[in-house]
Amino acid sequence: MKEYFFLLSSVTSAMKSEGILQKNGYKAYVFRDSSMNPYGCGYVVKASGDKENMAALLKKNGIRINEIKEGR
Amino acid sequence: MLYFDNAATTYPKPLAVRKAVEEAFLRYGANPGRSGHSMGMETSRAVYNCREKAAELFGISSPENVAFTKNCTEAINIVLMSIGRGGGHFIISDLEHNSVLRPLHELKKRGIIDFSVAEVFEGEPEKTVESYRKLIRRDTKMLVATGASNVFGIKLPLEMLAKLAHEHGLLFMADAAQVAGSEHIEMDKSGMDFLCAPGHKGLLGPMGTGIVASGKPELLRPLLFGGTGSYSLLADQPNEMPEMLESGTLNVPGICGLSVGISKILGEGEEHIAKREMNLAKMLYSEISSMKSAFLFTKPPEIETHSPVISFVLGDLTGEETAALLSEKGVASRGGFHCAALAHKKMGTENRGTCRLSIGPMNTFDETVRLIKIIHSLAKKY
Numbered sequence: 001m002k003e004y005f006f007l008l009s010s011v012t013s014a015m016k017s018e019g020i021l022q023k024n025g026y027k028a029y030v031f032r033d034s035s036m037n038p039y040g041c042g043y044v045v046k047a048s049g050d051k052e053n054m055a056a057l058l059k060k061n062g063i064r065i066n067e068i069k070e071g072r
Numbered sequence: 073m074l075y076f077d078n079a080a081t082t083y084p085k086p087l088a089v090r091k092a093v094e095e096a097f098l099r100y101g102a103n104p105g106r107s108g109h110s111m112g113m114e115t116s117r118a119v120y121n122c123r124e125k126a127a128e129l130f131g132i133s134s135p136e137n138v139a140f141t142k143n144c145t146e147a148i149n150i151v152l153m154s155i156g157r158g159g160g161h162f163i164i165s166d167l168e169h170n171s172v173l174r175p176l177h178e179l180k181k182r183g184i185i186d187f188s189v190a191e192v193f194e195g196e197p198e199k200t201v202e203s204y205r206k207l208i209r210r211d212t213k214m215l216v217a218t219g220a221s222n223v224f225g226i227k228l229p230l231e232m233l234a235k236l237a238h239e240h241g242l243l244f245m246a247d248a249a250q251v252a253g254s255e256h257i258e259m260d261k262s263g264m265d266f267l268c269a270p271g272h273k274g275l276l277g278p279m280g281t282g283i284v285a286s287g288k289p290e291l292l293r294p295l296l297f298g299g300t301g302s303y304s305l306l307a308d309q310p311n312e313m314p315e316m317l318e319s320g321t322l323n324v325p326g327i328c329g330l331s332v333g334i335s336k337i338l339g340e341g342e343e344h345i346a347k348r349e350m351n352l353a354k355m356l357y358s359e360i361s362s363m364k365s366a367f368l369f370t371k372p373p374e375i376e377t378h379s380p381v382i383s384f385v386l387g388d389l390t391g392e393e394t395a396a397l398l399s400e401k402g403v404a405s406r407g408g409f410h411c412a413a414l415a416h417k418k419m420g421t422e423n424r425g426t427c428r429l430s431i432g433p434m435n436t437f438d439e440t441v442r443l444i445k446i447i448h449s450l451a452k453k454y
Contacts, residue, residue, distance in 0.1 A: 010302040010315045011105040012136045015120040032108025040305030062134055064312065 003071030004054065006045040007036055008063070014043035017063050021047050024057055037066060046071065074443050077404045078432025079222050079250060079381050081272045081279055086336060086434070089276055089329045096328035103321055105301035115324055122331035123314070129275075129334050130267055130285050131258030137286045139314035140271075140322055144249045145171040146295065147268035147284035150317060151245050152176060152216075154293040160213035162187040163204055165228055166418040167221040170411040172247055176216075186211075189414065192221075194370060195377040197229035201236055214243040219251030223410045223428060224370050224419060225353075225381030227251070231262045238263050243288070249273060250379050252283075253337050253433070254346040259287055266292075274345075275337065276433065277330030280323050289313040296320060346375055349431045352440045353380035356429060359444045360384055363451040369419050369426060383426035386447075387454030391425030398427065401446045405429050 008014045014030045021028035028047035034040055047054055051068060058065060075083045100115040120135065127135040141147045152175040156162070164172055166189050179185040188207040193199035204215055215237045220227045230246045237244035245266040248257065252267075253274025259267055265288045271281025286292055294309055298319035303310045310316050337345065353373045360366045365387045373380065386394045395407025406428045409416050416422040429443070 009310065010300070010312055011116045012120060012123065012314055013312065015117060016136060030113065032113070034304070039303045041302055062136070 001048045002051070003046060003048050004051050005036065005069040005071055006047065006054070006058065006065055007067040007069065008043050008045060009037065009039065009041075009066060011043050013063050014045055016061070017045045017058050020057060020061050020063070021045065021049075021054060026054060036069065039066075042066065073402050073404055074439050074446075075404045076429045076431065076435065076443060077406050078273070078435070079379075079410075079428060079430030080406055081270075082274065082276055082432040082434065083404075084434055085276055085278065085329070086333070088336065089278070089332045092332040093278055093325045093329040096325040100324050100328060103301075104324060105315065105322075118331070119322060119324065119327050122327045122334065125331055125334040125338065126283055126285065129257075129338060130252075130269075131260050131262075132285050132287070133260055136313045137289050139284050139286075139317040140327055141282035141284055141317075142280055142323065143272075143282040144247065144268050144270035145282075147282045148172055148245075148247060149175050150284050150292060150295050151266045151268060151286075152179070153295060154291060155214050155243060155245075156185045157293065159184055159211075161185065161209050161211045162214050162216060163190055163207045163212060164188075164216045165190050165192045165200070165204075165218060165414075167192050167224070167226060167228070167412070167415045168216065168218055169222055169247065169249065169415075170413060171249070172216055172218070173414055192226060192228060192418075194226045195374070197232055197377075200229060201232045204233060205236060208240055208242070212240070212242055214245060216245045216247065218247040218249065219255060220379035220381070221412070221415050222250050222381070223412045223415045223426060224383050225250075225373060225379040226370060227377050227379060230257070230264065234262050234264045237265075243291070250381070253333075254342050254349060254379065256342045259285060263287070271326065271330040271333070274433070275330060276333030278326045281326040281330045284317065286313070289316075292317065294319060345433050346380075349380040349433065349435070350375045350378075352431045352435055352437065353378070353382060356431070356440055356444060357382050360447060363448065365451045365454040366447070369421065380431035382429045383421075384429070385424060385427055386451055389424075389454065391421070391427040394427035397450050398446065401450070403443060403446055
């Protein structure tokens with residue numbers, strides 16, 4: 001299963017995203033990585049699963065995703 | 073000491089709250105939302121957990137729309153300064169605390185807004201709503217109401233006022249300083265746009281904590297600008313909730329204590345807490361009303377119409393003098409004017425003030441009996 005990195009600007013939206021994805025059966029966890037964020041200082045939710053479904057789920061819950069990067 | 077000054081801040085805090093504060097210094101000693109090391113992330117998680125609990129307590133679906141402040145006054149200022157910056161007319165009640173009156177008065181002095189004061193009718197919610205309705209103008213922007221007077225305990229019908237506001241396309245802000253933790257509030261369902269609450273009163277958290285919860289966060293603007301741990305390369309203040317309103321380091325030990333306080337309320341339920349407090353308030357009111365030299369200012373308290381706050385004076389004494397006598401007997405009450413000029417003017421107590429006895433979730437039947445005995449003994453002398 002592919003891994004994706006959801007780039008988010010704040011720790012609050014990252015924690016919320018992690019919770020939403022986990023509640024919906026996805027493996028997800030938060031870490032901080034400012035180098036991945038073009039605006040500096042950001043958080044990343046690393047998650048495995050269907051990219052489109054996960055992104056739709058987060059957007060439906062009001063999460064503003066800065067970028068989605070593909071992992072291994 | 074017999075502590076009956078819970079409308080100012082609840083005391084004592086539950087042991088679990090005190091332990092959570094102490095534990096925060098050990099387990100959550102990092103700056104939340106700033107660093108990626110394990111303690112930084114754990115601290116961020118502890119803060120987020122509190123946000124989630126507050127959202128659950130106030131019936132708000134998005135935890136990010138709960139921002140932490142240092143107190144209820146700051147929360148109120150965020151809302152009023154945000155909405156008031158574009159001008160317009162506000163309607164407040166004649167029982168509002170200075171935390172509502174003063175920001176609006178300041179905006180009015182600067183020539184930015186105007187505001188009117190609606191009369192509250194004790195125990196008659198429909199009449200109170202009608203008095204707000206009569207003051208609505210074409211340029212009215214927002215209705216503001218306290219959940220209950222901090223001096224007299226008279227409740228306002230928050231949900232009815234929120235409905236009135238929305239019928240007229242207006243915003244509504246609730247100052248829940250005296251009701252958060254003892255009155256069930258469903259922000260999303262009731263359509264309350266903004267709710268401001270202290271963390272250190274009915275929510276049982278430490279002083280230095282407050283909450284602004286918002287159903288329309290896009291209308292809010294920060295009072296403080298600065299570091300948020302997000303968008304750090306941009307000079308512009310981020311516009312994402314809650315960081316937009318939380319510049320600078322948060323009060324993590326306070327928030328950890330607040331988190332446990334909210335958990336206790338979620339566990340026990342606001343209705344149960346309110347009933348317990350009101351039973352004591354009724355007993356206290358009934359006894360004071362039987363004392364010839366004691367003067368009360370409100371009708372007997374009922375859970376639907378009053379919070380457990382009783383204002384009175386003895387003989388010709390001022391509120392401050394009455395409170396001083398109680399203090400000599402080991403009772404903590406509050407005398408004076410309680411930062412509520414409007415309320416004292418309304419009730420005719422602007423000259424002598426009142427002595428306020430406010431019951432909190434930690435007060436017991438035995439404490440109330442002891443308090444009554446003390447007031448009885450003092451009342452005989454006046």
